[in-house]
Amino acid sequence: xxxxxxxxxxxxxxxxxxxxxxxxxxxxxxxxxxxxxxxxxxxxxxxxxxxxxxxxxxxxxxxxxxxxxxxxxxxxxxxxxxxxxxxxxxxxxxxxxxxxxxxxxxxxxxxxxxxxxxxxxxxxxxxxxxxxxxxxxxxxxxxxxxxxxxxxxxxxxxxxxxxxxxxxxxxxxxxxxxxxxxxxxxxxxxxxxxxxxxxxxxxxxxxxxxxxxxxxxxxxxxxxxxxxxxxxxxxxxxxxxxxxxxxxxxxxxxxxxxxxxxxxxxxxxxxxxxxxxxxxxxxxxxxxxxxxxxxxxxxxxxxxxxxxxxxxxxxxxxxxxxxxxxxxxxxxxxxxxxxxxxxxxxxxxxxxxxxxxxxxxxxxxxxxxxxxxxxxxxxxxxxxxxxxxxxxxxxxxxxxxxxxxxxxxxxxxxxxxxxxxxxxxxxxxxxxxxxxxxxxxxxxxxxxxxxxxxxxxxxxxxxxxxxxxxxxxxxxxxxxxxxxxxxxxxxxxxxxxxxxxxxxxxxxxxxxxxxxxxxxxxxxxxxxxxxxxxxxxxxxxxxxxxxxxxxxxxxxxxxxxxxxxxxxxxxxxxxxxxxxxxxxxxxxxxxxxxxxxxxxxxxxxxxxxxxxxxxxxxxxxxxxxxxxxxxxxxxxxxxxxxxxxxxxxxxxxxxxxxxxxxxxxxxxxxxxxxxxxxxxxxxxxxxxxxxxxxxxxxxxxxxxxxxxxxxxxxxxxxxxxxxxxxxxxxxxxxxxxxxxxxxxxxxxxxxxxxxxxxxxxxxxxxxxxxxxxxxxxxxxxxxxxxxxxxxxxxxxxxxxxxxxxxxxxxxxxxxxxxxxxxxxxxxxxxxxxxxxxxxxxxxxxxxxxxxxxxxxxxxxxxxxxxxxxxxxxxxxxxxxxxxxxxxxxxxxxxxxxxxxxxxxxxx
Ligand code: RAM
Numbered sequence: 001x002x003x004x005x006x007x008x009x010x011x012x013x014x015x016x017x018x019x020x021x022x023x024x025x026x027x028x029x030x031x032x033x034x035x036x037x038x039x040x041x042x043x044x045x046x047x048x049x050x051x052x053x054x055x056x057x058x059x060x061x062x063x064x065x066x067x068x069x070x071x072x073x074x075x076x077x078x079x080x081x082x083x084x085x086x087x088x089x090x091x092x093x094x095x096x097x098x099x100x101x102x103x104x105x106x107x108x109x110x111x112x113x114x115x116x117x118x119x120x121x122x123x124x125x126x127x128x129x130x131x132x133x134x135x136x137x138x139x140x141x142x143x144x145x146x147x148x149x150x151x152x153x154x155x156x157x158x159x160x161x162x163x164x165x166x167x168x169x170x171x172x173x174x175x176x177x178x179x180x181x182x183x184x185x186x187x188x189x190x191x192x193x194x195x196x197x198x199x200x201x202x203x204x205x206x207x208x209x210x211x212x213x214x215x216x217x218x219x220x221x222x223x224x225x226x227x228x229x230x231x232x233x234x235x236x237x238x239x240x241x242x243x244x245x246x247x248x249x250x251x252x253x254x255x256x257x258x259x260x261x262x263x264x265x266x267x268x269x270x271x272x273x274x275x276x277x278x279x280x281x282x283x284x285x286x287x288x289x290x291x292x293x294x295x296x297x298x299x300x301x302x303x304x305x306x307x308x309x310x311x312x313x314x315x316x317x318x319x320x321x322x323x324x325x326x327x328x329x330x331x332x333x334x335x336x337x338x339x340x341x342x343x344x345x346x347x348x349x350x351x352x353x354x355x356x357x358x359x360x361x362x363x364x365x366x367x368x369x370x371x372x373x374x375x376x377x378x379x380x381x382x383x384x385x386x387x388x389x390x391x392x393x394x395x396x397x398x399x400x401x402x403x404x405x406x407x408x409x410x411x412x413x414x415x416x417x418x419x420x421x422x423x424x425x426x427x428x429x430x431x432x433x434x435x436x437x438x439x440x441x442x443x444x445x446x447x448x449x450x451x452x453x454x455x456x457x458x459x460x461x462x463x464x465x466x467x468x469x470x471x472x473x474x475x476x477x478x479x480x481x482x483x484x485x486x487x488x489x490x491x492x493x494x495x496x497x498x499x500x501x502x503x504x505x506x507x508x509x510x511x512x513x514x515x516x517x518x519x520x521x522x523x524x525x526x527x528x529x530x531x532x533x534x535x536x537x538x539x540x541x542x543x544x545x546x547x548x549x550x551x552x553x554x555x556x557x558x559x560x561x562x563x564x565x566x567x568x569x570x571x572x573x574x575x576x577x578x579x580x581x582x583x584x585x586x587x588x589x590x591x592x593x594x595x596x597x598x599x600x601x602x603x604x605x606x607x608x609x610x611x612x613x614x615x616x617x618x619x620x621x622x623x624x625x626x627x628x629x630x631x632x633x634x635x636x637x638x639x640x641x642x643x644x645x646x647x648x649x650x651x652x653x654x655x656x657x658x659x660x661x662x663x664x665x666x667x668x669x670x671x672x673x674x675x676x677x678x679x680x681x682x683x684x685x686x687x688x689x690x691x692x693x694x695x696x697x698x699x700x701x702x703x704x705x706x707x708x709x710x711x712x713x714x715x716x717x718x719x720x721x722x723x724x725x726x727x728x729x730x731x732x733x734x735x736x737x738x739x740x741x742x743x744x745x746x747x748x749x750x751x752x753x754x755x756x757x758x759x760x761x762x763x764x765x766x767x768x769x770x771x772x773x774x775x776x777x778x779x780x781x782x783x784x785x786x787x788x789x790x791x792x793x794x795x796x797x798x799x800x801x802x803x804x805x806x807x808x809x810x811x812x813x814x815x816x817x818x819x820x821x822x823x824x825x826x827x828x829x830x831x832x833x834x835x836x837x838x839x840x841x842x843x844x845x846x847x848x849x850x851x852x853x854x855x856x857x858x859x860x861x862x863x864x865x866x867x868x869x870x871x872x873x874x875x876x877x878x879x880x881x882x883x884x885x886x887x888x889x890x891x892x893x894x895x896x897x898x899x900x901x902x903x904x905x906x907x
Contacts, residue, residue: 050062596659
């Protein structure tokens with residue numbers, strides 16, 4: 001007899017059926033689905049995993065790689081593969097079945113798979129290839145550059161031909177570039193990724209991608225081609241370091257390709273095609289394609305059929321340059337989702353602001369590019385410029401882009417309908433200026449394409465206040481626009497760097513909105529690759545442009561990010577992998593600051609960046625983060641069984657707390673500087689002795705009252721502000737900040753049309769207009785870190801650090817402000833949690849569903865358990881509900897999986 005449960009959503013290393021992974025041993029997870037909508041408290045009591053080297057073997061139930069047998073365990077995520085050792089290219093087919101609490105066994109899940117990548121450098125037989133000539137070979141007189149950016153390069157096209165003698169059974173393409181690439185096989189673009197191989201420190205590590213190209217190849221003549229762009233490798237990234245525009249060639253001078261195509265024939269033989277000196281190259285229509293400059297594409301110079309085996313023009317291309325692999329450069333499989341186009345957007349409006357100059361409003365500040373449709377005479381030059389804002393006269397506001405040009409130019413070939421999309425650039429924009437269009441453009445002329453690291457969305461949030469709903473949307477758009485291989489600060493101006501301070505304050509929010517487990521697995525390697533020999537984490541990862549070690553609240557991302565990933569996904573491997581690096585960072589701080597106040601090595605020392613006339617003393621802020629690092633390290637050490645370290649860091653944390661209190665706090669709970677952020681960090685980071693906490697919290701509230709109920713925090717304080725207020729018993733004040741529409745507040749930007757989170761509270765104000773354009777992005781996620789509070793406190797869906805990854809869930813919703821209802825969902829690694837409350841008269845209704853194989857503590861606002869019903873019964877008597885505790889103003893119940901309908905009646 002099988003049960004009504006079934007394991008579903010099988011994943012390996014967080015991904016569905018990944019190809020070419022190099023995590024050894026890989027980790028597996030699944031979720032448990034039930035066909036019963038009424039059954040509660042479903043638990044997995046055991047599992048059995050089968051891993052087979054062939055699909056047919058799996059169907060027959062043979063686990064030749066691994067048959068775990070029946071393992072008594074409730075674990076359904078982060079399960080470490082424990083079978084035969086896995087070699088390069090090994091395909092692994094797997095399935096799992098589970099037993100419930102009554103020891104009834106489920107059916108086996110549908111089959112899933114993963115495949116290992118190239119695990120050893122020796123597996124690579126390919127060589128780096130490219131072209132030396134980087135300016136177009138043709139006369140470019142009519143391609144008048146509007147760019148002043150130096151060093152723009154034409155994109156090389158490379159190709160080879162291969163005769164395949166037999167029927168192809170299986171083909172895998174392993175490929176990467178110094179730069180960015182697009183591969184074409186027999187006229188088709190391989191995969192749907194953009195900006196591969198992604199951004200890493202190319203001096204140390206380059207990621208490769210693996211593709212199944214079996215169906216693209218055939219017996220006989222085949223053509224394999226690639227187009228290269230400069231990307232992060234040698235294109236423009238970051239701001240002008242030397243004032244002369246030299247913010248390019250950070251890693252090398254020209255792009256290069258590394259490609260290896262491994263073919264297995266049906267007769268068991270095999271063949272490998274690699275990038276080498278047999279390839280040929282030419283320059284084509286891409287005059288340049290650069291992240292900051294944009295793309296210029298001259299369709300008259302298209303290389304007709306260059307990627308088809310029948311093409312004859314490609315035969316007279318030039319030989320390529322060849323370089324050997326450097327053993328010191330690590331080739332790693334990309335662990336996270338690639339950048340993909342995830343949405344297309346039709347413009348909302350178009351207006352002709354002066355003859356021939358059209359402005360499109362996309363209705364949303366977005367990141368990506370547009371597809372252009374055009375018909376006209378050869379040589380017609382159509383120009384698109386991308387901006388976030390308009391000037392009062394309706395023209396485009398470009399000054400906040402600094403040296404970034406965000407301009408795409410298309411030169412027509414004059415052959416009927418032409419369609420253009422740039423290859424290796426992206427823009428941050430809401431408005432598009434179109435110049436030179438032959439004829440009258442319409443809304444259909446351009447289509448916005450939204451591109452970002454394709455991290456799966458995991459949350460919805462809706463409440464009775466439309467402004468708050470817009471805030472949540474803006475936070476998500478900020479995340480989409482800035483998660484492009486690394487978490488960047490902004491997507492439009494000449495910066496777009498992996499700023500650590502921004503990432504650490506936003507990571508928790510990010511984990512709610514999307515499944516960023518694999519994304520941060522990747523980025524933490526960038527952070528550690530960027531660690532200096534003295535232990536200093538950087539300000540930006542990968543470390544370019546800003547070469548100094550991390551400032552307080554910036555460098556600390558190296559500890560805060562893994563800790564957050566652990567809490568949200570139950571990932572201990574990220575802690576183990578980076579444990580030594582984290583220790584080195586803490587040692588570096590401690591050695592430089594024996595008095596346990598972060599006085600030395602604060603480097604760029606940004607403080608509470610972009611606060612509103614509220615400078616938090618920098619040493620104090622640093623010391624708070626130093627203490628927080630020690631606190632988190634003690635928890636991290638405990639989580640991975642390093643008890644002696646846990647005790648050591650706990651002592652360090654206490655000592656820093658004492659030093660902090662002695663140096664900056666008086667007996668009435670005043671904290672030096674008196675800023676909101678000062679109070680917030682002291683409370684969040686648990687640096688104060690018990691008796692001073694309520695006093696400091698009271699001072700924090702006074703500080704907010706002095707500002708007429710407004711916040712003044714910058715990047716650093718903003719994320720913890722509402723959580724701290726709520727934890728200290730002032731949720732009413734937190735809700736007041738949420739509801740504010742006057743300056744400064746989240747509502748203020750929304751009232752003035754924001755569709756993303758602005759870099760600054762005063763990015764634009766009614767009395768001053770635009771802030772200083774030298775630093776005024778309208779798409780920066782940091783101030784959107786309030787999203788964590790919306791999910792964890794307002795919707796009440798919280799992780800339990802003691803049983804991380806939502807195996808046990810803390811459901812503690814807070815009602816307040818003008819909200820009459822909230823409905824939220826969050827897809828955790830264990831499955832979907834939904835949490836919804838509404839107020840009907842004097843009754844609070846709370847409906848919650850938690851997935852199979854999880855438990856939760858539900859903490860509802862009531863003074864006695866008798867006030868709470870579940871369904872028709874007093875909650876304590878309902879099936880699957882147990883009363884665990886009565887706090888002063890909350891009653892706590894423990895529940896198992898299922899759907900529950902609670903009611904809390906007023907006394
Ligand atoms: C700005 C960046 C970033 C911030 C640093 C300190 O240039 O945009 O958001 O972290 O400065």
